[in-house]
Amino acid sequence: xxxxxxxxxxxxxxxxxxxxxxxxxxxxxxxxxxxxxxxxxxxxxxxxxxxxxxxxxxxxxxxxxxxxxxxxxxxxxxxxxxxxxxxxxxxxxxxxxxxxxxxxxxxxxxxxxxxxxxxxxxxxxxxxxxxxxxxxxxxxxxxxxxxxxxxxxxxxxxxxxxxxxxxxxxxxxxxxxxxxxxxxxxxxxxxxxxxxxxxxxxxxxxxxxxxxxxxxxxxxxxxxxxxxxxxxxxxxxxxxx
Amino acid sequence: xxxxxxxxxxxxxxxxxxxxxxxxxxxxxxxxxxxxxxxxxxxxxxxxxxxxxxxxxxxxxxxxxxxxxxxxxxxxxxxxxxxxxxxxxxxxxxxxxxxxxxxxxxxxxxxxxxxxxxxxxxxxxxxxxxxxxxxxxxxxxxxxxxxxxxxxxxxxxxxxxxxxxxxxxxxxxxxxxxxxxxxxxxxxxxxxxxxxxxxxxxxxxxxxxxxxxxxxxxxxxxxxxxxxxxxxxxxxxxxxxxxxxxxxxxxxxxxxxxxxxxxxxxxxxxxxxxxxxxxxxxxxxxxxxxxxxxxxxxxxxxxxxxxxxxxxxxxxxxxxxxxxxxxxxxxxxxxxx
Amino acid sequence: xxxxxxxxxxxxxxxxxxxxxxxxxxxxxxxxxxxxxxxxxxxxxxxxxxxxxxxxxxxxxxxxxxxxxxxxxxxxxxxxxxxxxxxxxxxxxxxxxxxxxxxxxxxxxxxxxxxxxxxxxxxxxxxxxxxxxxxxxxxxxxxxxxxxxxxxxxxxxxxxxxxxxxxxxxxxxxxxxxxxxxxxxxxxxxxxxxxxxxxxxxxxxxxxxxxxxxxxxxxxxxxxxxxxxxxxxxxxxxxxxxxxxxxxxxxxxxxxxxxxxxxxxxxxxxxxxxxxxxxxxxxxxxxxxxxxxxxxx
Numbered sequence: 046x047x048x049x050x051x052x053x054x055x056x057x058x059x060x061x062x063x064x065x066x067x068x069x070x071x072x073x074x075x076x077x078x079x080x081x082x083x084x085x086x087x088x089x090x091x092x093x094x095x096x097x098x099x100x101x102x103x104x105x106x107x108x109x110x111x112x113x114x115x116x117x118x119x120x121x122x123x124x125x126x127x128x129x130x131x132x133x134x135x136x137x138x139x140x141x142x143x144x145x146x147x148x149x150x151x152x153x154x155x156x157x158x159x160x161x162x163x164x165x166x167x168x169x170x171x172x173x174x175x176x177x178x179x180x181x182x183x184x185x186x187x188x189x190x191x192x193x194x195x196x197x198x199x200x201x202x203x204x205x206x207x208x209x210x211x212x213x214x215x216x217x218x219x220x221x222x223x224x225x226x227x228x229x230x231x232x233x234x235x236x237x238x239x240x241x242x243x244x245x246x247x248x249x250x251x252x253x254x255x256x257x258x259x260x261x262x263x264x265x266x267x268x269x270x271x272x273x274x275x276x277x278x279x280x281x282x283x284x285x286x
Numbered sequence: 287x288x289x290x291x292x293x294x295x296x297x298x299x300x301x302x303x304x305x306x307x308x309x310x311x312x313x314x315x316x317x318x319x320x321x322x323x324x325x326x327x328x329x330x331x332x333x334x335x336x337x338x339x340x341x342x343x344x345x346x347x348x349x350x351x352x353x354x355x356x357x358x359x360x361x362x363x364x365x366x367x368x369x370x371x372x373x374x375x376x377x378x379x380x381x382x383x384x385x386x387x388x389x390x391x392x393x394x395x396x397x398x399x400x401x402x403x404x405x406x407x408x409x410x411x412x413x414x415x416x417x418x419x420x421x422x423x424x425x426x427x428x429x430x431x432x433x434x435x436x437x438x439x440x441x442x443x444x445x446x447x448x449x450x451x452x453x454x455x456x457x458x459x460x461x462x463x464x465x466x467x468x469x470x471x472x473x474x475x476x477x478x479x480x481x482x483x484x485x486x487x488x489x490x491x492x493x494x495x496x497x498x499x500x501x502x503x504x505x506x507x508x509x510x511x512x513x514x515x516x517x518x519x520x521x522x523x524x525x526x527x528x529x530x531x532x533x534x535x536x537x538x539x540x541x542x543x544x545x546x547x548x549x550x551x552x553x554x555x556x557x558x559x560x561x562x563x564x565x566x567x568x569x570x571x572x573x574x575x576x577x578x579x580x581x582x583x584x585x586x587x588x589x590x591x592x593x594x595x596x597x598x599x600x601x602x603x604x605x606x607x608x609x610x611x612x613x614x615x616x617x618x619x620x621x622x623x
Numbered sequence: 624x625x626x627x628x629x630x631x632x633x634x635x636x637x638x639x640x641x642x643x644x645x646x647x648x649x650x651x652x653x654x655x656x657x658x659x660x661x662x663x664x665x666x667x668x669x670x671x672x673x674x675x676x677x678x679x680x681x682x683x684x685x686x687x688x689x690x691x692x693x694x695x696x697x698x699x700x701x702x703x704x705x706x707x708x709x710x711x712x713x714x715x716x717x718x719x720x721x722x723x724x725x726x727x728x729x730x731x732x733x734x735x736x737x738x739x740x741x742x743x744x745x746x747x748x749x750x751x752x753x754x755x756x757x758x759x760x761x762x763x764x765x766x767x768x769x770x771x772x773x774x775x776x777x778x779x780x781x782x783x784x785x786x787x788x789x790x791x792x793x794x795x796x797x798x799x800x801x802x803x804x805x806x807x808x809x810x811x812x813x814x815x816x817x818x819x820x821x822x823x824x825x826x827x828x829x830x831x832x833x834x835x836x837x838x839x840x841x842x843x844x845x846x847x848x849x850x851x852x853x854x855x856x857x858x859x860x861x862x863x864x865x866x867x868x869x870x871x872x873x874x875x876x877x878x879x880x881x882x883x884x885x886x887x888x889x890x891x892x893x894x895x896x897x898x899x900x901x902x903x904x905x906x907x908x909x910x911x912x913x914x915x916x917x918x919x920x
Contacts, residue, residue, distance in 0.1 A: 400723070
C-alpha cells in the first residue's frame with residue numbers, strides 16, 4: 046500500500062482547514078495523528094476519503110490518482126474510515142450492517158458467502174451473538190465495534206480511525222487495541238486520530254502532529270514528543286476535552 | 287430461531303395465497319360497482335406501495351408521485367388522440383416517459399434534504415399541472431381528455447379490467463419485493479439511515495437514489511396508463527396535491543416501510559371511502575386525522591404492526607424506542623459537524 | 624409605460640400582503656426549523672373565521688374581526704405545536720426532518736377536508752371593508768385590496784419593531800441563531816417555538832382575513848398562497864425576515880408583470896403562479912439560500 050498526499054489544501058470560504066499537507070505512507074504503518082481541536086484532523090480524514098475534494102493538491106493511492114473520487118469509490122480502492130460519533134445503520138440488524146459494505150464493494154459477491162465472512166468478522170469483534178439485533182439496541186461501545194467490523198468487510202489497506210477511544214471503558218479499549226494489532230499484523234496500515242495520549246504513544250510507530258491545518262511534526266513518536274514546537278502548540282497545554 | 291423463521295415464512299405464503307385466491311374469486315360474486323371500486327383500489331395500492339418504496343425504503347419523501355402517474359396517463363392519452371397509437375403501446379410509452387422524468391427529477395434532487403425535496407417536488411407537480419391546464423387546446427384541460435378503453439371500443443364488462451389491474455398490481459409488487467429484498471434494498475435502507483455512512487461503506491448513493499426514483503416513477507406511470515385506459519376520461523385534477531396527500535395517507539397509515547402494508551393501506555382506505563360514502567366530506571377528515579395520529583403515535587403504520595404480529599416477524603429489541611430516540615437527539619446536539 | 628406602472632403598482636400592493644403571510648412562514652422556519660406545509664390552510668381558516676364572525680355579530684368592526692380571526696387561529700396553532708411539534712424538540716420523534724414535512728402536510732390535508740366538511744365547497748365572501756375603488760393615478764385599485772395592503776404594511780412594521788426592539792423579539796432571534804446557547808442564557812426554546820408557531824400562523828390567518836372580501840373563501844383557497852409563500856421564503860432566503868418582505872414584493876411583481884405581458888392573455892392568468900414556481904425551482908437548484916438566507920441548520 047502506498048499513499049502519496051501531495052500538497053493538499055482545503056479551504057471553506059475564508060477558512061483554511063488544511064494547508065499544504067504533504068505526506069507519504071508506505072507499506073504497513075501504524076500512524077497516530079494528534080493536534081489541538083480545530084487543527085484539521087477530521088477535515089484531513091474527510092478529504093482523504095472523498096467527503097471533501099481538495100481545493101489544491103493530489104492524492105495518489107498505489108500509483109493511481111484518487112483525488113476527487115466519491116467516498117464509495119475511495120472505499121472500493123481500499124481506504125476505510127470510522128466516524129468520530131459512531132454511525133452504524135441504526136434500524137438495520139448487525140448482520141445487515143456488515144453485509145452492506147461487503148456487498149457494496151463487490152457486485153459479484155455471493156450473499157451466502159459474504160454472510161459466512163460476516164460471521165467470522167463479527168465473531169472476531171465479539172458481536173456474533175447480537176447479529177440479529179438492531180444496531181440501535183447495542184451499547185455505545187458495541188456500536189463502535191460494529192463500525193470496526195464494517196470496516197473489515199471492505200478489506201481496506203488503509204484504515205482511518207477517528208477518535209476510536211473516545212468515551213471507551215478499559216475492557217473495550219483492550220478489544221480495540223487487539224483489533225488494531227491483529228489487523229496491522231495482517232499487513233494493513235492504520236491512521237489513528239486521538240486525544241488519548243497514552244493510547245497513541247502505546248500504539249503508534251509514527252506520529253504526525255497537525256496544527257492549524259499544517260503538519261507540524263512527522264516522525265518517531267519519542268522524537269516528536271520532545272519537539273519544542275509540538276510541546277508549545279499542543280502537548281504542553283492543558284487538555285480541554 | 288430457525289424453526290420459527292420457517293413457520294412465519296410458510297405462514298406468509300399461506301396468508302398471501304388465501305388473499306390471492308379471494309382476489310381472484312371476487313368477480314364471481316361481486317357486483318359491477320364493487321369491481322369498479324376494487325379496480326380503483328388496486329390503482330391506489332400500486333401508487334401507495336411504489337411511493338413507500340421511494341419514501342419508506344430509500345427515505346425520499348417525494349411529492350411528485352402523482353405527477354409521474356399523470357405523465358403516464360397523459361402520454362398514452364395524447365399519443366392515442368393525436369397519433370392513433372394503441373393503448374398497450376401507449377402505456378409503454380407512458381411508462382417510459384414517466385421513468386425519464388423520474389430520472390431527471392431523481393438526479394436533480396440528490397442533495398436535497400427532506401424539506402427541500404418536498405418543496406421541489408411539489409413545485410414540479412404544480413408546474414406540470416399548470417402546463418396541462420394551460421395548454422388545454424392540446425390536453426382538453428378541465429373538460430377532460432377522452433381515452434379509448436384498453437380493450438375494445440367500449441367497456442362492456444369490468445371483469446377483464448379487474449383481472450388486468452390485479453395482475454399489474456401483483457407483477458409490480460413482486461418486482462418491488464424482489465428489489466427490496468435484494469442487496470439494492472439493503473443499500474436503500476442504509477442510505478435512508480445515514481447517507482454519508484452508506485457512502486463511506488461503499489454504497490453508490492447517487493446510483494441507488496436515482497434508480498429508486500426511476501423504478502417508482504415508472505410504476506406510477508404504468509399505473510397512470512392503465513388507469514387512463516380504464517377511466518377513459520382524464521383531467522389535470524388527477525394529480526392535484528390533495529390526491530398526493532391521499533396516497534401518502536394510505537402509505538403511512540398502512541405502514542410506509544412495508545410494501546405490502548402500504549398496498550393494503552391503499553386498498554382498505556379506498557374501499558372504506560366507498561363503504562362510508564354517506565359520510566361525504568367527513569370521510570377524508572377521518573383519514574386526515576388518522577394520518578396525523580399515525581404519524582405521531584404509530585410511525586410504523588397501523589397495518590404493518592398487525593401484519594408483523596400475525597406473521598411473527600415483529601422486530602427484536604423494540605422496547606427501548608423512546609430512549610434510543612432521545613439518545614439520537616442528544617447526539618445531534620453534540621455533533622455539530 | 625402606463626401599463627407597466629399599473630402592473631407594477633398592483634404587484635407591489637399584492638406583494639405586501641404576500642409578504643405578511645410569508646413572514647409568518649419565515650418565523651416558523653427560523654425558530655422551529657420546520658417548513659409549515661399547512662400554512663395555506665391557516666390562511667384559509669383566517670378567512671372563514673372572519674366571515675363567520677362578521678356574519679354572527681353583524682355590528683362587528685371588520686378590523687376587529689380580522690384581528691380576532693388571527694387570534695383564534697393562533698390558538699389552534701398553539702395547540703397543534705404543543706401536541707405535534709414539541710415532541711420533535713424533546714427527542715421523542717424518530718427522523719424529525721421527515722416527520723416535520725409529513726405532519727404539517729397531514730395537517731394541511733386534515734384542515735382542508737375539515738373545512739370542506741364543515742363549511743361546504745361553496746365560496747363564502749364577507750362584505751367588503753369599504754366599497755368602491757381608489758384611483759392611485761396609474762391604476763385603480765379596489766379599496767378593500769388597498770386597505771388590506773396598508774394594514775399588512777403596518778403589521779409588517781410592527782413585527783419588525785417586535786423582532787428588533789422587544790425582549791421577546793430578541794429572544795426569538797437568539798433561538799433562531801443557536802437554540803442551545805439561548806437555553807443557556809435562560810431563554811426557553813420550547814416556549815419560543817410555541818410563540819413563533821402561533822404568531823406565524825396567526826399572520827397567515829390575518830392575511831387570509833384581509834383578503835377574504837376581495838377573493839372568496841373556499842376550502843382549497845389556501846393552496847396557491849401556500850405555494851407562493853414557499854416561493855417567497857426560498858427566494859428571499861429561508862429564515863430571513865427582510866428577505867421575506869422583499870421576496871413578497873418581488874413575487875407580487877413577477878406575477879403581475881408575468882400575467883400582464885404573457886403573449887396569450889387568457890393563458891397568462893393560468894400560468895401566473897407558475898412563473899414564481901419556475902424561478903423557485905431554479906433557485907432551489909442553484910442557490911438554495913436565496914438572496915438573504917442562511918444555510919439550513
